[in-house]
Amino acid sequence: MCCKVGALAPDFETDAYYPNGEVKKIKLSNLRGKWVVLFFYPADFTFVCPTELIDLADKYEELKGLNTEVVGISIDTVFVHKVWQEVELSKMREGGVPFPLASDLGGKIGQLYGVYDESLGLDLRGTFIIDPDGVLQSVEINNAPVGRNADELVRKIQAFQFVRATGGKEVCPAKWQPGKPTLKPGIEIAGKVYEVYKK
Numbered sequence: 001m002c003c004k005v006g007a008l009a010p011d012f013e014t015d016a017y018y019p020n021g022e023v024k025k026i027k028l029s030n031l032r033g034k035w036v037v038l039f040f041y042p043a044d045f046t047f048v049c050p051t052e053l054i055d056l057a058d059k060y061e062e063l064k065g066l067n068t069e070v071v072g073i074s075i076d077t078v079f080v081h082k083v084w085q086e087v088e089l090s091k092m093r094e095g096g097v098p099f100p101l102a103s104d105l106g107g108k109i110g111q112l113y114g115v116y117d118e119s120l121g122l123d124l125r126g127t128f129i130i131d132p133d134g135v136l137q138s139v140e141i142n143n144a145p146v147g148r149n150a151d152e153l154v155r156k157i158q159a160f161q162f163v164r165a166t167g168g169k170e171v172c173p174a175k176w177q178p179g180k181p182t183l184k185p186g187i188e189i190a191g192k193v194y195e196v197y198k199k
Contacts, residue, residue: 003112003113003114003128003136003139004136004139005136005137005138005139006135006136006137007135007136008134008135008136009028009036009038009128009130009134009135009136010028010112010113011027011028011029011134012027012028012108012109012112013025013026013027013028014026014102014103014104014105014109015077015078015102015103016071016078016081016100016101016102016103017078017081017082017085017100017101017103018100019085019095019096019097019098019099019100021082023078023082024100026071026100026102028071028130028134029134031069031071032132032133032134033132034067034068034069034132035066035067035068035069035129035130035131035132035157035160035161036068036069036070036071036128036129036130037063037068037069037070037071037127037128037129037130037153037157038071038073038113038126038127038128038130039052039053039056039070039071039072039073039126039127040073040074040104040109040110040113040115040123040124040125040126040127040128041053041072041073041074041123041125042074042075042120042122042123042124042125042144043074043075043076043122044074044076044080044081044083044084045080045084045088048125048144048145048146048147049074050084050088050089050092051147052125052147052148052150053072053089053097054089054092054093054097055147055148055149055150056070056072056097056099056150056153057089057093057096057097057098057099058093058150059150059151059153059154060098060099062154063154063157066154066157066158066161067132068157069099070099071099071100071102072097072099072100072101072102073101073102073103073104073109073110073123074101074102074103074104074122074123075103075104075105075106075107075110075121075122075123076101076103077103077105078101078103081101081103084101085097085101104116104123107121107122107123109123110123110124110126113126113128114126114141115141120144122144124141124142124143124144125141125142125143125144125146125147125148126139126140126141126142127139127140127141127148127153128140129153129156129157129160131160131164137160138156138160155176155177158177158178159172159176162176162178162182166182169184170182170183170184171183171184171185173197181196181197181198183196183197
């Protein structure tokens with residue numbers, strides 16, 4: 001792994017295909033001030049990938065409401081992204097995918113993030129949550145056969161945002177959802193979490 005949680009996410013710049021049909025450069029550091037999800041996937045026109053991207057697309061408005069930008073990334077060119085959007089994704093969901101699809105030719109960005117599989121020549125399914133300061137807060141990497149869950153991604157972002165808002169004075173237990181009880185780390189509850197944590 002070339003990057004780690006708690007450190008600055010590696011910066012990159014590459015071409016991306018945008019949902020309005022434009023091809024523009026995208027640079028990670030230009031997204032500072034927002035939460036960012038880097039959503040690596042193996043390739044366009046494959047099997048699990050379109051199901052994941054459509055699942056994420058269905059949550060995009062909710063993510064935008066959380067001041068979060070999503071960037072899909074695969075080894076495909078922007079031209080392949082365009083055709084995939086038109087030929088398949090737009091038939092799975094009206095309008096297709098509403099966030100940019102970045103091109104990672106040669107897996108250079110995937111190498112920075114430790115998801116590029118040289119033997120396959122593809123990026124694995126990597127999800128990286130980056131906070132508004134550019135610090136990596138979460139890393140999830142799946143092997144190619146298993147897709148991800150956008151509901152859980154939204155929950156994680158909500159949890160990281162809550163912890164950030166409290167300055168780290170409160171933390172989120174397993175399965176935490178907004179409005180549910182949190183924990184206040186301290187010597188008082190060491191060994192007594194069972195007294196304060198309600199499943």
